[in-house]
Amino acid sequence: MYSRHEHKLGWDESKVGKVYKALKKIIVNCEVPPCTRLDAVRISNVMNTSVVPVREVLIQLEIEEYIMSSFNNGYYTKKLDPQKLSDQLDFIMMVLKHVFRENLYEHSTFVVLPSWTDYDLIREFQQSFYERIAKASNNRIMRDLVHEYNVRTRYIRWLDLHQPERLSCIRDDMSELLELLDKRDNDAAIANVDRQFSAMISTVPKLVLEGNRRAGNTKESWLETLSKL
Secondary structure, eight states: GGGGTTTTTTTGGEEEEEHHHHHHHHHHHSSSTTTTTTTTTHHHHHHSHHHHHHHHHHHHHHHTSSSSETTTTTEEEEEOOOHHHHHHHHHHHHHHHHHHHTOOOEEEEOOOOTTOOOOOHHHHHHHHHHHHHHHTTTHHHHHHHHHHHHHHHHHHHHHHTTTTHHHHHHHHHHHHHHHHHEEEEEEHHHHHHHHHHHHHHHHHHHHHHHHHHHHHHTTHHHHHHHOOO
């Protein structure tokens, strides 16, 4: 998977690396309408590169199931899938609960919650927090999957945070979780994680409808967005 190369020195500056990161970013952030044909020539023109690295990246993104292919008709973006997103969130929850149950995670009292007015910072905090916990499992497959599923669910989590009633719940639950970890109350931490993720998973169908609706409004602007990356 190309995603494993993203942090290697110099990879970002390669043509393939630049195209991969840019295309993956707008796809993950739902900045391309569902079922949009990803024309390699148009993309290469926008990104000021040859068609070869674009085609290579499209093949890889299809392998990683970020996009889909149509026989003899190129590559297309996909609609958000509520079942897959729910399963990915459920897996992250399972890993966190396993780590707490086995008492593997050494919590640092220096962890500080971000500003609750910056949705991107909150989302990035959640993502890094989950990955730090998964790392404590010493299971590379678990760690890599939590990272991958964080990427695939990041837009849904961003939409979730924009619901006023959900933002206050998430803030309170995360604050409580940090306090429970400080106290080493793992049973209560497991219950907290179960409550947090169960609440979010229950909202996934609603968030998917909103996400697909928003993505549909980017029909005229997605290539412009790509050019700025």
